[in-house]
Amino acid sequence: MPGSDRSxxxxxxxAGPLDGSTPVEATVVLRRKAAVPHELITGPETIPQAELARQYGADPADAxxxxxxxxxxxxxxxDVDLASRRAKVTGTADEMAAAFRTRLARAASPDPTGGDPVEHRHREGPLEVPAELEGVVVAVLGLDDRPQARPHLRRAGKKTHRISYKPSQLAEVYHFPPGTDGSGQTLAIIELGGGFAGAELDTYFASLDLPSIPRVAAVSVGAARNVPGRDPDGADGEVLLDIEVAGALAPGAEQKVYFAHNTDQGFVNAVSAAVHATPTPAALSISWGAAEELWTDQARMVIDEALADAAALGVTVCAAAGDDGSGDGVGDGLPHTDFPASSPHALACGGTRLDADPTTGQVHHERVWGGRAADGATGGGVSAAFGLPSWQTTAGVPHNGSPPGRGVPDVSGVADPATGYQVLVDGHRSVIGGTGAVAPLWAALVCRLVQALGRPLGMIQPLLYAGATPGHTTRGFRKITDGSNGAFRAAPGWNACTGLGVPNGTELLDSLREMAHR
Incomplete structure (x- = not known):
């Protein structure tokens, strides 16, 4: 199978051999009936879910x-879901290994959230499918269930002199459109561990004096569950950061939080479940990811295709760009970009360090989140997996080879934990940063823009980049021209640290309205 090779x-x-009678569940992804037209993904029109499934889902004959x-x-x-082209398949370890021509063993890997090592199934090399299924099956995920992604959050050091913000105060800093709160919209969030307690969220949101307490519901994907209270320094930190930022900035939106296992299988299942849900969300926030090189080609491909489905359905996907600078934690001294932020179908969200008056929203200075590696830095760079999108060709993305690659990030917001977000996690009030906070911030802004416009925005990037040229500020943004994330420096116009800049939400709404009437 092309793209199935796993190192x-x-x-x-x-951790020893795997008992051949061990039950194993995998996700098989089937080919599309037809490719989704480019103009449907990037254009202003959307397609109903049933029509997307009928024209571009899986063929029942293939299933x-x-x-x-x-x-x-x-x-x-x-089980088969024709709309998202996913089939759930089960068997013993021996049966699954024989069917897909691989060997499964046990291994233990570090927990990306900082807990005890995780024991998992492990495979190396490519997979094969029976000859009758060649070209019909495009991916098989879940035979190897190693931890796949890490949460993009950073905690403020105890001795760090810092400014911190209630998330609701950032609506003033970034000029979110007045008279909007996300009402009538659904904001979906992907979580690969941890959980939240409703009573704790009520306590937190009540402390912000919001006009209403945001509605938040957990959705289980597969056997994963909302399991709060285990570790405030682990996955719970990302879960609560995402929900509290989104709820503080779009309190009228209904949040659906999708909990899945932290595997490539869990990732695609969660994204697909959120994108194809009813009602269709206005925005999807993803604060988990990993360097492109740590995914198989098949996993990147099918997740990217799920994000393309999102665009066609009118969902704006906001993905964190990573917290380990231009190297994205790979450690080889070379630049790397984080996936899924590097997908051209995701709005990649980078990070800044913000010095502003929390009460008035007046900005004194805002620069790239960067500095010592141990303190974190915004991800950003040029993708080695995805080509330069047509809407980014005039933005001045540096070439990393031939063909040129997709530039990351697209947009930014405050992420430095030294100027981070005041949150409540498992009963502990703390300050957290990371680009994992910027994804829900932008998702909340999208919900408010959609509310004001009365229509979904879907893949918003072509609209944001309209007229973008090197050295010039794009309307709807405040440029960030100071700082570095390692290999790249900030500069006027688009840059590989903060993208087009941080939002001016009111100006962005005006720009979107004008473009709609052209």
């Missing part, structure tokens, strides 16, 4: 063929 997990250690062929090998197809 050994970084820092993994063998039946999958059931028949795998059934002969002892592998069962227990």
């Amino acid at each position: 050994i997990a970084p820092e993994a250690r063998p 039946e063929l999958l059931r028949e062929v795998l059934g002969r090998l002892g592998v069962r197809v227990t």
